[in-house]
Amino acid sequence: MNGVRVGNRIIGSQSPVTVGWENIPRVEGGPVKQFIFTWFQPTVLFALIAFWYYAPDSIAKASTAIGIGIAFKVFLLALEWFFPRHESWRLTWKELTTDLFYVGLGYTILRAVEHYIGDGAMIEAIQGYFDLDKFTWFLSMPLLLQAFLISFIFDFGQYWMHRGMHNWYPLWLTHSVHHYITQLNINKGAVGNPVELFLIGLGIGGFFDFLPRAALLAGAIGMAVGTYQHINVRFNTPRWWRYVFNTTEHHSVHHSQDFEASRSNYSGTYIFIDRMFGTCVDGEAELLGMEGGRRMSISEQMTFPFTEGWKTLKERFGRAMPVPAE
Amino acid sequence: MNSRLFEWIWHIKGSLTLSPGQTSEEALDRLAPLFRQTGTSHERGHGTLTFRKKDPVAQDKMSIFDGGVLEIERGTGGLVLRYHLVSRALLYCFLAPLLFLGFAQLSVMLGQWEKSSASAAKEAAKSKGEDAKKSADVPMHWIDKALGAPEPEKKKDAKDKSESKGPSPKPGYVFAGIFAALYVAGRILEERLVKSLFRKTLSGEDTIEATRGPEQFSAST
Numbered sequence: 001m002n003g004v005r006v007g008n009r010i011i012g013s014q015s016p017v018t019v020g021w022e023n024i025p026r027v028e029g030g031p032v033k034q035f036i037f038t039w040f041q042p043t044v045l046f047a048l049i050a051f052w053y054y055a056p057d058s059i060a061k062a063s064t065a066i067g068i069g070i071a072f073k074v075f076l077l078a079l080e081w082f083f084p085r086h087e088s089w090r091l092t093w094k095e096l097t098t099d100l101f102y103v104g105l106g107y108t109i110l111r112a113v114e115h116y117i118g119d120g121a122m123i124e125a126i127q128g129y130f131d132l133d134k135f136t137w138f139l140s141m142p143l144l145l146q147a148f149l150i151s152f153i154f155d156f157g158q159y160w161m162h163r164g165m166h167n168w169y170p171l172w173l174t175h176s177v178h179h180y181i182t183q184l185n186i187n188k189g190a191v192g193n194p195v196e197l198f199l200i201g202l203g204i205g206g207f208f209d210f211l212p213r214a215a216l217l218a219g220a221i222g223m224a225v226g227t228y229q230h231i232n233v234r235f236n237t238p239r240w241w242r243y244v245f246n247t248t249e250h251h252s253v254h255h256s257q258d259f260e261a262s263r264s265n266y267s268g269t270y271i272f273i274d275r276m277f278g279t280c281v282d283g284e285a286e287l288l289g290m291e292g293g294r295r296m297s298i299s300e301q302m303t304f305p306f307t308e309g310w311k312t313l314k315e316r317f318g319r320a321m322p323v324p325a326e
Numbered sequence: 327m328n329s330r331l332f333e334w335i336w337h338i339k340g341s342l343t344l345s346p347g348q349t350s351e352e353a354l355d356r357l358a359p360l361f362r363q364t365g366t367s368h369e370r371g372h373g374t375l376t377f378r379k380k381d382p383v384a385q386d387k388m389s390i391f392d393g394g395v396l397e398i399e400r401g402t403g404g405l406v407l408r409y410h411l412v413s414r415a416l417l418y419c420f421l422a423p424l425l426f427l428g429f430a431q432l433s434v435m436l437g438q439w440e441k442s443s444a445s446a447a448k449e450a451a452k453s454k455g456e457d458a459k460k461s462a463d464v465p466m467h468w469i470d471k472a473l474g475a476p477e478p479e480k481k482k483d484a485k486d487k488s489e490s491k492g493p494s495p496k497p498g499y500v501f502a503g504i505f506a507a508l509y510v511a512g513r514i515l516e517e518r519l520v521k522s523l524f525r526k527t528l529s530g531e532d533t534i535e536a537t538r539g540p541e542q543f544s545a546s547t
Contacts, residue, residue, distance in 0.1 A: 093512045104501035108429040112493040142469040
């Protein structure tokens with residue numbers, strides 16, 4: 001397998017990766033299906049922006065956002081079932097149950113931990129220190145600009161945290177578990193070692209809770225773009241969308257079994273951050289995972305960073321230990 | 327206590343009558359490809375097949391099972407395939423509601439603790455004569471006014487914020503319910519699916535393809 005040169009790197013020399021948008025298949029079917037799968041993503045994004053922009057204060061609440069988020073995911077699960085991108089990524093009972101276990105952890109124990117020792121606690125401390133008046137310059141900007149900046153700053157932080165995870169071994173140990181997923185489905189973003197889920201959840205998103213509408217708009221943008229990272233559905237994504245936003249194609253390259261391909265497309269929402277720093281690879285991959293596609297059990301996912309870390313420590317320091325003379 | 331009382335939770339048992347004229351070896355030959363999958367090992371005995379699975383790939387049609395025994399016996403109406411399959415995935419799913427109820431209970435305890443510490447802090451502030459800071463009015467940009475966006479809501483007082491409780495137990499209860507429903511669905515669905523898989527494989531309706539795994543990967547590249 002030769003792979004394709006992208007900048008200084010050879011992509012797809014270890015596992016098949018399709019490089020270049022012109023080589024990616026389009027949605028098959030009649031004109032109605034083509035129309036729906038071309039305009040679905042932009043329509044949902046702009047509809048959500050309009051909703052959160054104009055909704056009265058009595059509706060524009062976090063509980064409404066949670067309700068919309070759940071309904072959106074249920075709809076996308078149905079879309080995955082009826083229009084799968086790859087049969088090899090089809091959701092099974094076991095995959096769904098595993099994914100929901102991690103979603104459940106995120107809503108319960110991880111949320112509690114983050115509240116006390118994660119960004120929730122840090123943000124509360126920072127907010128207590130600063131006065132709201134210090135942010136008047138931010139508050140006086142147009143609402144949509146505030147929303148874009150909130151989501152951009154959050155994604156910029158996520159980009160570097162994610163890139164750090166792929167480049168610094170202790171962080172990689174926690175993140176590697178997420179790379180053992182062998183297929184993309186709506187809830188696969190939640191799958192990973194809890195330590196990584198805690199680290200990746202650190203961000204400044206909650207900092208802007210004094211701007212409820214801008215924060216809700218930012219959340220809606222993140223949801224209407226980021227959710228497609230892990231989806232088993234093919235869309236005819238518009239050219240401008242895939243230039244600006246992350247897509248399932250980009251993220252499948254990131255999850256490819258090909259090592260060089262996996263070191264690309266780190267952002268969650270704005271793929272142009274990857275373009276800015278030279279880590280973007282436009283393309284797609286079907287064969288995903290690590291160790292040639294070995295599926296990891298939940299128990300191994302929970303312990304892997306610690307057992308692997310221990311093995312590495314033993315190898316490194318075990319070798320340096322003096323051997324007694326005979 | 328008799329373990330058989332609980333075994334049904336993660337053990338699936340069933341039987342299928344073989345077609346007239348089909349021998350036990352022919353039947354096992356037909357079923358054997360089901361066990362030539364990534365992470366699966368199997369042994370054939372006289373009229374029996376025993377298998378084990380470790381980290382089966384997602385699209386393995388029997389991926390929820392960790393092991394089991396298939397036996398061909400002589401029944402009243404001819405030869406019968408009897409199977410006994412074990413699934414830890416079903417057991418963990420059965421137990422998952424308890425875990426999430428535990429998380430919900432933990433949230434209740436944390437909420438009570440936060441409530442008591444918040445009221446103590448409130449009392450302390452009161453005795454010091456501190457007033458809650460008045461929040462500034464949030465300005466609105468002229469573009470938003472022109473586009474007709476609603477007026478921004480006034481920021482909640484610090485007093486309201488201090489009364490906010492810790493994590494809610496509601497998600498814990500919801501996920502306990504989701505996993506209870508998933509268990510019931512999985513226990514019924516997977517039993518039916520495996521029976522249908524064996525029936526179709528025995529009759530030759532279903533041809534089994536090896537799932538892609540580490541060893542197939544090198545061949546496919």
